[in-house]
Amino acid sequence: MTKVYLDNTAGTPVLPEVKEAMLPFLGEVYGNPQSLHDWGDAARMAVDEAREKVAGLIGADPEEIIFTSGGTESNNLAVKGLALARQTQGKHVVVSAIEHFSVLHSARTLEKWGFKVTEVPVDKNGIVDPADVKKSIKKDTVLVSIMHANGEIGTIEPIKEIAKITKELKIPFHTDAVATAGTIPVNVNELEVDALSLAGSQFYGPKGAGALWVRKGVRIIPLLDGGIQEDGRRGGTENVPGIIGLGKAAELAAAQIQSRIKKLTPLRDSLLKGLPSKIKNVVVTGHPQNRLPGHASFCVEFIEGEAMLMLLNSKGIAVSSGSACTSRALKASHVLLSIGLSHEIAQGSVLFTLGLDTAKKDIDYVLETMPPVVDRLRQMSPLYAKFVKTGKGGK
Numbered sequence: 001m002t003k004v005y006l007d008n009t010a011g012t013p014v015l016p017e018v019k020e021a022m023l024p025f026l027g028e029v030y031g032n033p034q035s036l037h038d039w040g041d042a043a044r045m046a047v048d049e050a051r052e053k054v055a056g057l058i059g060a061d062p063e064e065i066i067f068t069s070g071g072t073e074s075n076n077l078a079v080k081g082l083a084l085a086r087q088t089q090g091k092h093v094v095v096s097a098i099e100h101f102s103v104l105h106s107a108r109t110l111e112k113w114g115f116k117v118t119e120v121p122v123d124k125n126g127i128v129d130p131a132d133v134k135k136s137i138k139k140d141t142v143l144v145s146i147m148h149a150n151g152e153i154g155t156i157e158p159i160k161e162i163a164k165i166t167k168e169l170k171i172p173f174h175t176d177a178v179a180t181a182g183t184i185p186v187n188v189n190e191l192e193v194d195a196l197s198l199a200g201s202q203f204y205g206p207k208g209a210g211a212l213w214v215r216k217g218v219r220i221i222p223l224l225d226g227g228i229q230e231d232g233r234r235g236g237t238e239n240v241p242g243i244i245g246l247g248k249a250a251e252l253a254a255a256q257i258q259s260r261i262k263k264l265t266p267l268r269d270s271l272l273k274g275l276p277s278k279i280k281n282v283v284v285t286g287h288p289q290n291r292l293p294g295h296a297s298f299c300v301e302f303i304e305g306e307a308m309l310m311l312l313n314s315k316g317i318a319v320s321s322g323s324a325c326t327s328r329a330l331k332a333s334h335v336l337l338s339i340g341l342s343h344e345i346a347q348g349s350v351l352f353t354l355g356l357d358t359a360k361k362d363i364d365y366v367l368e369t370m371p372p373v374v375d376r377l378r379q380m381s382p383l384y385a386k387f388v389k390t391g392k393g394g395k
Helices: 018-026 040-060 069-086 101-112 130-136 161-169 239-276 305-314 334-338 360-379 384-388
Strands: 064-069 090-098 114-118 141-145 174-178 195-199 208-216 282-284 295-300 349-353
Touching: 040 064, 040 195, 040 208, 040 239, 064 069, 069 090, 069 101, 069 141, 069 174, 069 195, 069 208, 090 101, 101 114, 114 130, 114 141, 141 161, 161 174, 239 282, 239 295, 239 360, 305 349, 305 360, 305 384
Parallel strands: 090 114, 090 141, 141 174, 174 195
Antiparallel strands: 064 208, 195 208, 282 295, 295 349
16 A cells, blocks of 8 residues: 655654664663763763754754754753743733644743733734734833744744844744754854754654743743753753754755755645545645645545544644644634634645655645545535535535
8 A cells, every 4th residue: 555644743753863863872872961980971071062053953053952852841941940040020922823832831820820911813824913922022021932933834933023023122032943954954143043943853854852942041940840951941861862862853854955945835736626626625824835845735625534534644644733633622613713714614634744855756645635525525424415405605
């Protein structure tokens, strides 16, 4: 059976060069980086080198990098840590309506701790209007957190424009760049943000390895109490193999990012144009141009994402969905609802995220396989039967 993996947002394969770099730290180089002996020195030097590579990927200084267990921890540390560090100045935080749950739920936790949270809306393409961010800021606002790009609909946000506002008002600005770091060029000084989250699993590094960049001079309260690791900002023995893998993946991404974009963009465009031309009543979600290079997302009317995923999987195609069933939630994707889609249409979401192994033949196979899958499901759908009879869809 043909096998096509198009779920790279959920996790990318670890590159051979990354595995090779990690192997010694799973065996003979086993010292604790905090130990004052030769074994510890070897591990500490490797961690320092990895810190330089991760910093190099985003144009940062190595000492500004805090290693974490991934994007979720980085976002938790950023939102809670930055807000708590300024709670004597105010207790108001601004986020967007389409943030990852690690940001939104962190904001909800802050509300339990006495903070107020404002969610900025997005337009039909998922774009945050900088003017709306500015209107949401109050005298007691101590943090703004807007993601660099949304992993579900692929839209890239106007971070530079928002940063001009927060910089002028001297409010710390964090961006969740898990979907962008290692995928498109990211430079913290060009973006002018104060903190940025990233995760190695998004650019061919190991799962469970991520980082939070915090600009020098910006205060942050640690969430994990313990030792002096990460300059006292994140306690706990370092995950040395994961950190080494993250560093190697960052080094490779920095060197290859333009060639990766060049490869993925035309394949993405083939999907974005091809599926709606082959299947009627399909909604492309996210911005049509200003989106991630390997990202194509849709909502297929009259059917559920879970059934679509199961049938595509039976044909050897791995994708993801933001529908209630596949997200293991009790309601439709908050992202899709925030861009104005109805619950009915949002239930039919399907997300294709391409990777380095994706080839034109894979896209051709999807374009060949998906129309009969959709047709089969629609023949069993009472919503589709009603549409055929009345001519009214679910928009």
